[in-house]
Amino acid sequence: MSVHRKILEKSGRLDSLQQQQQQPEPQAQEYGKQNSDNQDSDVLKNLEACEQYNSINSIRSTSRVFPRTKQVYMDAKIPFAVIIQPHGQSIEQGFPTVNYGNNPILRCQNCRAYINPFMEQLKEEEYMRCNICTCIIKIPNNLLKPVDLEKRSDLTTGSYDIKAGQEYQVRPPMAPAYFFMIDVSQKSQELLGIMGQIIKDMILEDKFNERTLFGFITFDTSIHLYNFSSKLKQVQMYVLTDDNEMPMPGNYLFDLQDSKDIIVAFLNQLDHLFPKPQLRSTQFLSAFKLAQNIMQDNGGKLIILTSSPIKELNLTDNAKSPQNHFLPTNNVLKQIAEKMHLNYISPSIFVLPCGFNNVATLNQLVKLLNGDIFYYDDPTIQAQKFYYDLRAILHKEYTWESVFRIRTSIGWKIKSIYGNYSIKNADLLNLICAEDQKVLMYELELNQPRAPYDNLYLQTALLYTSTKGERRIRVHNFCIPISNSIKTIYSQIDQSCLAISLYKIALSQLNIARDVKDCIQTKEFLITATRSISNNCKIFKEPLESLNSYMLGIMKSSILNYAYDQQSVLTDRMNYFRSIFQYLNVDELVTYLVPQLYNISNLQEQDCIYDDSGYFIYPQPISLVLEEVSNGGLLLMDCGHCLILFICKIHDENQMSDIFGKQYCSINLIEDNLYSNSKNIINDKLHYLIAELRKQTFNVIVFSNKYTKYAPLYIVKQGCKSYWEDVFFQNLIYDDFNKNYRMGYNQFVQYIG
CATH class of the missing domain: 3.40.50.410 (von Willebrand factor, type A domain)
Incomplete structure (x- = not known):
């Protein structure tokens, strides 16, 4: 059960799953065979096999299963998209490197794909079958010895670098x-x-x-x-x-x-x-x-x-x-x-x-x-x-003078591209100074009535110059099984990735809007898409509660509800967020839309500590509803770009004195007032939690995949009527406080049908 479902059921914002299933369901449509909407066990087995080599840290898809036919593609009512980090997530040991030495780089002569774990090694050892175009690749003598196959990075991992020779440069490698x-x-x-x-x-x-x-x-x-x-x-x-x-x-x-x-x-x-x-x-x-x-x-x-x-x-x-x-x-x-x-x-x-x-x-x-x-x-x-x-x-470690392209297997084509780039030629993008925090989104579609093979294969290639002056090609590989069953597709939906994909499409529409009417149409597009998906959820009995939360957060986002009618700092601020939302990765952007809320007063002994493996144990989030404020205490909200520490009217005065000092009622609270009482265990836990949310520890920046390197902390007393108190209440999205979109969670679920 998802965190969102637990929170919403506990607060009474969502009917239980049993109650939902007792409601009358629309008649399911027939797609081919009588059992076409049952779980496709072969597809799911195929999915497990694919994920052994998938570059899951660099590529996410709206569903882990894509449609086999155009009819299923249209009836599924979701964008079939992949969100890609061309650079890939930086890892301490770096990406494994393949070096062909003086030999030419081995790739398909037809589609130019690089060899990868999804290519089939034929019985004759000197041949492989390309997974992108199915053509046969002849392997030069002694280039791939059987004893080396299990050691080669390009045949055992989804992401790797290839050292490129002079044929991959039109000028000497540039200097940083x-x-x-x-x-x-x-x-x-x-x-x-x-x-x-x-x-x-x-x-x-x-x-x-x-x-x-x-x-x-x-x-x-x-x-x-x-x-x-x-x-x-x-x-x-x-x-x-x-x-x-x-x-x-x-x-x-x-x-x-x-x-x-x-x-x-x-x-x-x-x-x-x-x-x-x-x-x-x-x-x-x-x-x-x-x-x-x-x-x-x-x-x-x-x-x-x-x-x-x-x-x-x-x-x-x-x-x-x-x-x-x-x-x-x-x-x-x-x-x-x-x-x-x-x-x-x-x-x-x-x-x-x-x-x-x-x-x-x-x-x-x-x-x-x-x-x-x-x-x-x-x-x-x-x-x-x-x-x-x-x-x-x-x-940052940049990829200098870099260009990028994606290859898809037979039957598929690129429908749209979203993000920061310019077109160099045809399908080749100029992706200058790529780094590990930005993403591109590719929306895909079938270019024929029926996909001819059981899997959709993707390969991305980023040709770049390293800081040391080496020409390299960073390759990511991904396999998505395909199915005739919409139920199977819906059972494998990545809800946050789907919501962010819809949001990025909406932002792209907003970028070409001519007036406020077009902005309204953008919101109507989001509601129509959510309603269609919700209807399919009922038909195929695949509830997507987290998606409803994400879409409600999107509809309440300030950039979709602002008038943009003034030359002001606020207008610039809205346009700034519109810009960064185009290239933020899924997990970080979700926090901007659906903040995380923690009750600091009720931290448990096992919360906010690092386990034996060095992983941080977060406290259980609480629901984004006014009821949590009414319960009192000290609440911490992570809004993505900032943190808000909210002192409820009902609170333990001794606890607040321990955290902020005895004069906390009469002083202007800032972050420097915190942590003064080192004997209070809550102070330590609060310090670790804030540091972890900022992705920095002991004033040393951990260059993680988070774009916002410093999220300021605003301390707010309930009733102070400050700007940040208003932001806090606006972000209680499951209630109807947002003045630009007055709709609580239950109302929203009923509205989308």
């Missing part, structure tokens, strides 16, 4: 490069100091590869270009003239090893270079074009810090000012990005809002160049968040 484009128009000495300290520490700790290149420009009403030539005793700063031409020809990406001392000296004084900020419009667009010009021959990571409004982004392509601000105002950045993706440049944009910064237009860079964006609208925690976010960006 970081170019910093820093807005100094606002007074941000603290953040400039943080940036300088992080980069300097990483340089002195030799965190960057010896081949790494560095460059800097700063800008306000002028552009300042920096020369770090090793021939100089100190950095030279050039203030560019109105034409923004470089003062002298040359490469302004500098070898870190050669210019280490001069770069470190510059970083030491970065926060003092501009004591009198120019509080006017900046030269953002000119600085951006200059950065592209400097990076175009090599490529790399472009780190952008922007704070002032960018006037060029607010100029509309027509005379009328837009009434809604969920679309880009103009295509200025898009036109530049269409060239930048060919130069393998990917941006990470850090936005410190000063009024309306037009995040929707900045998102064009994120979308087309596989970039990311960070938004700091709370000045009380922006320094901490900026520290962890920037440090994570610089610590």
